[in-house]
Amino acid sequence: MDRQMFDVDLECGKCGKHISQLPFQPSGDRPVFCSECNREYRETRTSNRGERQMFDVDETCAGCGTAITQLPFQPTGDKPLYCRECLVANRNK
Ligand SMILES: [Zn+2]
Numbered sequence: 001m002d003r004q005m006f007d008v009d010l011e012c013g014k015c016g017k018h019i020s021q022l023p024f025q026p027s028g029d030r031p032v033f034c035s036e037c038n039r040e041y042r043e044t045r046t047s048n049r050g051e052r053q054m055f056d057v058d059e060t061c062a063g064c065g066t067a068i069t070q071l072p073f074q075p076t077g078d079k080p081l082y083c084r085e086c087l088v089a090n091r092n093k
């Protein structure tokens with residue numbers, strides 16, 4: 001589904017590129033950025049803050065046998081993997 005776009009007449013606060021549409025109504029008290037600068041900003045922020053990227057995996061918990069479909073890291077295959085429940089249980093031991 002397409003997001004609603006607002007017609008605006010603004011300049012990107014970073015590169016100065018003209019912006020004619022935004023996916024939100026600009027409030028005027030914050031600089032707005034073009035889609036390229038926004039993407040760049042998001043990527044920088046993601047790597048800086050260490051926001052967790054999830055990897056799709058097809059693994060089995062070594063503790064209870066539950067299927068693991070996502071991990072916050074790429075499994076290397078040389079260590080047993082545990083589901084969240086088992087990790088929590090192990091930590092509370
Ligand atoms: Zn820009």
Ligand SMILES: [Zn+2]
Nearest residue numbers: 061064083086
């Ligand atoms: Zn488990």
